[in-house]
Amino acid sequence: xxxxxxxxxxxxxxxYLSDSEKKDLGRHTTFMTFVRHDMLFMQNMPxxxxxxxxxxxxxIYKGGRGDRLICISLAGPGQFAxxxxxxxxxxxxxxxxxxxxxxxxxxxxxxxxxxxxxxGAFSAALFRILSxxxxxxxxxxxxxSVKQLPGRVADLLKYFxxxxxxxxxxxxxxxxxxxxELIGTTKESLIRxxxxxxxxxxxxxxxxxxxxxxxxxxxxxxxLG
Amino acid sequence: xxxxxxxxxxxxxxxYLSDSEKKDLGRHTTFMTFVRHDMLFMQNMPxxxxxxxxxxxxxIYKGGRGDRLICISLAGPGQFAxxxxxxxxxxxxxxxxxxxxxxxxxxxxxxxxxxxxxxGAFSAALFRILSxxxxxxxxxxxxxSVKQLPGRVADLLKYFxxxxxxxxxxxxxxxxxxxxELIGTTKESLIRxxxxxxxxxxxxxxxxxxxxxxxxxxxxxxxLG
DNA sequence: ATTTCTTGGTGATTTACATCATCATTATTC
DNA sequence: GAATAATGATGATGTAAATCACCAAGAAAT
Numbered sequence: 001x002x003x004x005x006x007x008x009x010x011x012x013x014x015x016y017l018s019d020s021e022k023k024d025l026g027r028h029t030t031f032m033t034f035v036r037h038d039m040l041f042m043q044n045m046p047x048x049x050x051x052x053x054x055x056x057x058x059x060i061y062k063g064g065r066g067d068r069l070i071c072i073s074l075a076g077p078g079q080f081a082x083x084x085x086x087x088x089x090x091x092x093x094x095x096x097x098x099x100x101x102x103x104x105x106x107x108x109x110x111x112x113x114x115x116x117x118x119x120g121a122f123s124a125a126l127f128r129i130l131s132x133x134x135x136x137x138x139x140x141x142x143x144x145s146v147k148q149l150p151g152r153v154a155d156l157l158k159y160f161x162x163x164x165x166x167x168x169x170x171x172x173x174x175x176x177x178x179x180x181e182l183i184g185t186t187k188e189s190l191i192r193x194x195x196x197x198x199x200x201x202x203x204x205x206x207x208x209x210x211x212x213x214x215x216x217x218x219x220x221x222x223x224l225g
Numbered sequence: 226x227x228x229x230x231x232x233x234x235x236x237x238x239x240x241y242l243s244d245s246e247k248k249d250l251g252r253h254t255t256f257m258t259f260v261r262h263d264m265l266f267m268q269n270m271p272x273x274x275x276x277x278x279x280x281x282x283x284x285i286y287k288g289g290r291g292d293r294l295i296c297i298s299l300a301g302p303g304q305f306a307x308x309x310x311x312x313x314x315x316x317x318x319x320x321x322x323x324x325x326x327x328x329x330x331x332x333x334x335x336x337x338x339x340x341x342x343x344x345g346a347f348s349a350a351l352f353r354i355l356s357x358x359x360x361x362x363x364x365x366x367x368x369x370s371v372k373q374l375p376g377r378v379a380d381l382l383k384y385f386x387x388x389x390x391x392x393x394x395x396x397x398x399x400x401x402x403x404x405x406e407l408i409g410t411t412k413e414s415l416i417r418x419x420x421x422x423x424x425x426x427x428x429x430x431x432x433x434x435x436x437x438x439x440x441x442x443x444x445x446x447x448x449l450g
Numbered sequence: 451a452t453t454t455c456t457t458g459g460t461g462a463t464t465t466a467c468a469t470c471a472t473c474a475t476t477a478t479t480c
Numbered sequence: 481g482a483a484t485a486a487t488g489a490t491g492a493t494g495t496a497a498a499t500c501a502c503c504a505a506g507a508a509a510t
Binding site: 062086088120124126130140141145146155225 | 227287294308309313314318342343345346349351357358360361362364365366367369409415
Binding site for chain 4: 400
């Protein structure tokens, strides 16, 4: 019976699918595992698959000039990667790689677009997801433009603390370089700002383990830019 | 009979609607005109309407710290404003105002979400639009982060020349301040860069009238950042 | 176990751009 | 048509953060 078990999970957005739709979609889905640094997809490849993260953490990024990367977003369990490329282009317009060892469902784009056309509730849910992506990237654009480093680093800390870990005490699975890419700066500048926070007793810092001591100041820095 | 004529145009994405759907949607639609500086919607207001631009040009922007604005995108005839806010939030997450005297259809968000659920082809078309928004804003984010001013100004000139006017010779309806907001800089820096281009005979500049003399160099500057 | 690579960290230097100040010119308003 | 405001333009100055150069510690490879 296990071989017959459908890959599509009974959770999140897939709750909007009927059993037969799940079965159909499952036929166009592959389960894959990735170790750190493995690519889920690459810029300019045909965007044939939408990726649904089951476990782990991946980054969606774009290569700038030289070796500089900009990380557009992270995606964890229950989130998608490659959605906008799949619907808005025939090629992936950015790259994605695993930060932690991860697993994901690779769902054929065509199968999803077929369901979109027939299942209004599922479609509406996807609209919400995609729209939030627009809003989030727009916010990031504005923050990059108006905030300087302390504000952006504060944003980053808030993001991990509130959105990702739900705790003031967490261990980031990213290198300093990767953290820098998330807020559009260099690893040196990120390290310096983080250490300033530490010296000012706003955070506690021990390698990848971060503890926010004074969240009020972090929020203030984030707000005032 | 004119009073019975439907507001919804027979063009673009609305071609995917049946006559009765158009009629329905028309009942939830208002035609409005705006003069320069009029607001189409404001950040934090309930996102009850999706705006479809009939004529003119509007900007979608966000206020940063102080009086600094960042322009996220422009929208002209046949384009939407407020889509992502309508689907992804209950409030507008950015503001929109008219750059040129403009006219637009204000379509009730609810009416659109209803159609999305029942009309797969229309829904798929909207997915394309929304996905392109994600891709465009993402590209802008990367460009802001990796390119310096000459590259970003070159991007701006290419955008007007290729995407908006389809000509190397055009008159921008925006002030220098507004141009600066589009590429995340100040009016002074934009003016200086534009004048450097002029002195280098890459462009011809006479007030708001711009002529690209050497598009190859503009492209190169845009590519190399 | 020793080399090699990656990552974290620090100081010195440079620079692109913002900021500030000011003025000319063109639009708007009354 | 004078008064007022908005815009375009330039120069001088300041500064945040990139860049460059380097080293130490840990991880991975041999």
